[in-house]
Amino acid sequence: MSSTNARVWLVTGTSSGLGKALVEVLLHANERVVATCRNPAVHANLQSKYPKSQLLVEKLDVTNLEQIKAAFEAAKTHFGAVDVVVNNAGYAVLGELEAVSDEQARAQFEVQFWGPVNITKEAIKFFRDVNAPGKGGRVFNISTAGGGMLTSIILHLALEGFTEAFVKEMLPAWNIQGCIIEPGGLETEWRNSSMIQVPVHSAYDNPQSPTVQFRQMLQSVPMIGDPKKMATALLKLADEPDLPLRVQFGSESNALIRSKALKTIKDAEKFMAVSHSTNKDGIDGEAYMEQIMIANA
Incomplete structure (x- = not known):
C-alpha cells in the first residue's frame, strides 16, 4: 500500500507507551499518521526518518478544545482526510477512593473522559462532513482491563458507557464505527512516569487491605503486554469490516x-x-x- 492511498490515523498520547509504539507500527506499514502529543519535539527522530507526506506531528493537550479543533483542521489541510482516530492519551492515578482528592480525580477525567468525548465529537463531524460520502471512519477508545486503581475503574466505566452510546447513535449510512480496547498490563514507562501514587489512606493501611496488596503487586509483578504487538493488533483490527464493541488486548485482560x-x-x-x-x-x-x-x- 502506497502512503498516498493509505489511511490517515489521528492518534493522541503518542510520546510514549502504546501511543508511541502505534505511530511507529503505522509508519512502518506505510499508513499516514497525525501524531499528537503535548511535546511534539519527542518525534524529531521520526520526522527526520519519514516524509511529511506520511507523518504530521501536532501539539495537542486533549483538555484544550481549541487544540482539538486545530488538530483536525491540520489533518484536513495536510492529508485531506482522517480515517481512524485513536484516543490513547492518559495517565494513572493509584489510590483509594477516600484518598484521591476531587481535584486529582477531576483532572484525570478531563484528560481521559472529556478529552475522548470532545475528540470523538470532532471525529464524527469530520467522518461525516469532510470525508467522502459513506467513507466514514473508526474511533478506537483505549480503556483498561481494570485492576485496583479505583478511580481509574470509575473513569473507564464512564468512557466505555460513552462509547456504547456514541456507537448506537450513528446512522448506518455514515459508516462510522467505534471500538473499546481493553489492554492488560503493558511494560512501558507508565509505572514510573505516567502514574500518580497517592499516599495510602490511614483507614486502609493494613496488610490485608486489597488496595495495599494491589500497590505491592503493581510494583513487583512484571507486565506481560508488549506495546508493539498491541499496536500491530490494533492495525489489523482496523481492517475488520464490522468492528466489535470491545476487544481485550492481552490474555490476562481477556481472562x-x-x-x-x-x-x-x-x-x-x-x-x-x-x-x-x-x-x-x-x-x-x-x-x-x-x-x-x-x-x-
Whole structure:
C-alpha cells in the first residue's frame, strides 16, 4: 500500500507507551499518521526518518478544545482526510477512593473522559462532513482491563458507557464505527512516569487491605503486554469490516473480562425471580424486548 492511498490515523498520547509504539507500527506499514502529543519535539527522530507526506506531528493537550479543533483542521489541510482516530492519551492515578482528592480525580477525567468525548465529537463531524460520502471512519477508545486503581475503574466505566452510546447513535449510512480496547498490563514507562501514587489512606493501611496488596503487586509483578504487538493488533483490527464493541488486548485482560462477564450472568440468573417480580402483572420481559427489537430493526 502506497502512503498516498493509505489511511490517515489521528492518534493522541503518542510520546510514549502504546501511543508511541502505534505511530511507529503505522509508519512502518506505510499508513499516514497525525501524531499528537503535548511535546511534539519527542518525534524529531521520526520526522527526520519519514516524509511529511506520511507523518504530521501536532501539539495537542486533549483538555484544550481549541487544540482539538486545530488538530483536525491540520489533518484536513495536510492529508485531506482522517480515517481512524485513536484516543490513547492518559495517565494513572493509584489510590483509594477516600484518598484521591476531587481535584486529582477531576483532572484525570478531563484528560481521559472529556478529552475522548470532545475528540470523538470532532471525529464524527469530520467522518461525516469532510470525508467522502459513506467513507466514514473508526474511533478506537483505549480503556483498561481494570485492576485496583479505583478511580481509574470509575473513569473507564464512564468512557466505555460513552462509547456504547456514541456507537448506537450513528446512522448506518455514515459508516462510522467505534471500538473499546481493553489492554492488560503493558511494560512501558507508565509505572514510573505516567502514574500518580497517592499516599495510602490511614483507614486502609493494613496488610490485608486489597488496595495495599494491589500497590505491592503493581510494583513487583512484571507486565506481560508488549506495546508493539498491541499496536500491530490494533492495525489489523482496523481492517475488520464490522468492528466489535470491545476487544481485550492481552490474555490476562481477556481472562479478567470473561470472569466479570460470567459473574454478571451468574448473578442475573441467581436473582432472576427478584428481577421478574418488579414487572407489571402478566408482562413477559423477554417477549417484550423481542417485540421492541423487531419494531426497531
